[in-house]
Amino acid sequence: MGRTRTFDESDATRSALGVFWGHGFDGAAVPDLERATGLSRSSIYHAFGSKRGLFDAAVSAYLDQVVRPRLAPLQADAVASGALAEYLRGLRHVMAEPTLPLAAHGCLLLNAATAPVGTDEGLRQVIREYREELAAAMQRGAEAARPDLDAASVAALATACTAHVVAAMTLVRVDSDGACELLDNALALLGASAPSAAAAPVSPERADG
Amino acid sequence: MGRTRTFDESDATRSALGVFWGHGFDGAAVPDLERATGLSRSSIYHAFGSKRGLFDAAVSAYLDQVVRPRLAPLQADAVASGALAEYLRGLRHVMAEPTLPLAAHGCLLLNAATAPVGTDEGLRQVIREYREELAAAMQRGAEAARPDLDAASVAALATACTAHVVAAMTLVRVDSDGACELLDNALALLGASAPSAAAAPVSPERADG
DNA sequence: CGGTTAGTGTACCGACCGATCCAATATATA
DNA sequence: TATATATTGGATCGGTCGGTACACTAACCG
Numbered sequence A, B: 001m002g003r004t005r006t007f008d009e010s011d012a013t014r015s016a017l018g019v020f021w022g023h024g025f026d027g028a029a030v031p032d033l034e035r036a037t038g039l040s041r042s043s044i045y046h047a048f049g050s051k052r053g054l055f056d057a058a059v060s061a062y063l064d065q066v067v068r069p070r071l072a073p074l075q076a077d078a079v080a081s082g083a084l085a086e087y088l089r090g091l092r093h094v095m096a097e098p099t100l101p102l103a104a105h106g107c108l109l110l111n112a113a114t115a116p117v118g119t120d121e122g123l124r125q126v127i128r129e130y131r132e133e134l135a136a137a138m139q140r141g142a143e144a145a146r147p148d149l150d151a152a153s154v155a156a157l158a159t160a161c162t163a164h165v166v167a168a169m170t171l172v173r174v175d176s177d178g179a180c181e182l183l184d185n186a187l188a189l190l191g192a193s194a195p196s197a198a199a200a201p202v203s204p205e206r207a208d209g
Numbered sequence C: 001c002g003g004t005t006a007g008t009g010t011a012c013c014g015a016c017c018g019a020t021c022c023a024a025t026a027t028a029t030a
Numbered sequence D: 001t002a003t004a005t006a007t008t009g010g011a012t013c014g015g016t017c018g019g020t021a022c023a024c025t026a027a028c029c030g
Helices: A009-027 A030-037 A041-048 A051-075 A083-095 A101-105 A108-113 A121-145 A151-171 A176-191 B009-027 B030-037 B041-048 B051-075 B083-095 B101-105 B108-113 B121-145 B151-171 B176-191
Strands: none
Touching (some): A009 A030, A030 A051, A041 A051, A051 A083, A083 A151, A108 B151, A151 A176, A151 B108, A176 B151, B009 B051, B041 B051, B051 B083, B051 B108, B051 B121, B083 B121, B083 B151, B108 B121, B151 B176
16 A cells, blocks of 8 residues: 555653643644644644644643553552552642642643633543542542541542542642642641551652652 | 723723633634734733733733622622522523623633643732632621621521632533532531521523623 | 825735644554 | 545634724804
């Protein structure tokens, strides 16, 4: 048949993710994407159909390569008792480092939720599923962390963790200190009035993970 | 001296607020602002200097006419014990009504925080102050609501309420049910293990726009 | 009144937007 | 090697962006 593709599609997607993460869908210009991917415009449009198609690919890469690796311990068959605290500490750690994309730009999907592109029904659905995946992971983490609590309290704790994580990711761009305080508070709630020795050592002053 | 102004600046600002709230700073086009304000382009630029100047005026109007009226009971000299719960219920009420701007578009400032314009240092400062004002109000509300708790627990509760409110406003645009659940959870946390049945009677007024 | 000054509306500016077209290129198959 | 087919890059499309220039108009003041 014809000529074979000389670039790696997932490499291009990853490069585009960097641009979309930094500037948002609407703020990312096609020339930016050309520069980041090293591809010409026609190659991008041939491979992804549109700027939006490339964004969808970048969203998928974001979920697979950024979100889920971090959630993995909370999605495994067996969840460690300290997994949720570890997740929150890890998040706090990357949010405190301004050079990392999460601290500099927040969450790609939450940013999209409040942007003009967030009115697109397909994207809204993706974001709802993202929120559900996050909430489910928090729930499993809370169950593992606090077996001493009744179901309702565990659910409330899980929802609270979700809220703290979402709020931190929303604010980190303009107020990284405030975002870290939110994550510290989630850790404090997680360990509050814990009678079990499983209470993870929570030291909110620590900057490292 | 010369001719006097024939339009009311605060009327124009309020009209512009509607546009910026719905589309964000970057998504709002100057022709949209002309249409909404009823002013011609030159009048807008003469009165506000730039699109950005008009946005700053709209932000100020948003704080004074949308945010603070709702926070007022939490900022008064004496805070009622049920004021925070009332605030959360009121917020939940407007978030459940899709025709109201808060439910349809979320928070103007939090949306700006995650948008390209959110990199502007002046705007970042405004958003940080907004967050602080919100957190201070939550703190006072939590103190009034839960005099039975020690200071650290009250502070944790206040921060948790802030997190739930911020997260709800971030998500409401794509997932109003999820946003309402977050506010319900904040209410549950607020009343958790409450010795008194001080739950204030529900009166979801103030469906402002 | 007339003169001065400021508010207003129209037309227009250069720049950039996402998207498309097409000629040129490169490679897998026959 | 010949041919077919897919990839690639440059030129270009119509549309819209935020912002400006300028003529016109209205109203305060001497």
